[in-house]
Amino acid sequence: MTVFDLNPEYLIRDEAALRGLFPPTHELAKKKCLTTLDRHARDFIERSPFVCLGTQNADGKADVSPRGDPPGFVKVLDDQTLVLPDRPGNNRLDSLVNIVTNPSVGLLFIIPGFDDTLRVNGQATLVVDPDLLKAMSVKGRSPTVAIHVRVTSVFMHCAKAFRRSHLWDPKRFQDRSDMPSLMKIITDQAAETPASDEELTALDEKLEESYRKTLY
Structure with a gap:
């Protein structure tokens, strides 16, 4: 595949050049950034069943991980502290390893049907406090780490991105069957030889069984 080369003439190399392309920031946009979780932020977090967690490793390599649970799964402990359970996954531990080496994180809270979102930035720490973990149990199973x-x-954050994408409009929903199954995609990407139809069916069934048994 041919590699696309950027023309250096059109690269933005500093903040002054960047800001010169845009009108000044509105004063209200500057003032809306808080350092504590006010009642509106708390309410938003309590309603949210889904958050994207952005992390970086020690070298600045970035990663974003989706996190989901029943609304209120992210607990607000005080005006400047919140805690997320880490539910069972594939044990790559990308986000957790990043946090160990670089505590800076970004969170994007989403509520189904809401076009606006809540952005939270902060410093993260991994904890195994048994009382804290027990408080985030689901179906009798506590997370290993919080x-x-x-x-x-x-x-x-304003609604423009969600309005442009029509994310919640059922008329814009796409048929998942238009693309291969997750296991077909993964085996195409990772397996040395293509999986047979029978093997893919077994893998798809095994994945669904895993969803049923190991969400928590």
């Missing part, structure tokens, strides 16, 4: 975040900034 992500403790000391909030440094919090602000609401």
Whole structure:
């Protein structure tokens, strides 16, 4: 595949050049950024069943991980502290390893049907406090680890991205069967030889069984 080369003439190399392309920031946009979780932020977090967790490793390599649970799964402990359970996954531990080496995290809270979102940035620590973990149990199963975040900034994000994408409009929903199954994609990407139809059916069934048994 041909590699696309950027023309250096059109690269932005500093903040001054970047800001020169845009009008000044509205004063309200500057003032909306808080350092604590006010009542509106708390309410938003309590309603949210889904958050994207952004992390970086020690070298600055970035990663974003989806996190989901019943609304309120992210617990607000005080005006500057929240905690997320780490539920069972594939044990790559990308986000957790990143946090160990670089505590800076970004969170994007999403509520189904809401076009606006909540952004929270802070410093994260991994904790195994048994009382804290037990408080986040689901179906009698506690998370192995929790992500403790000391909030440094919090602000609401406008609805433009969700309006442009029509994310919640059922008329814009796409048929999942238009693409191969997750296991077909993964085996195409990772297996040395293509999987047979019978093997793919077995893998798809095994994945669904895993969803039923190991969500928590």
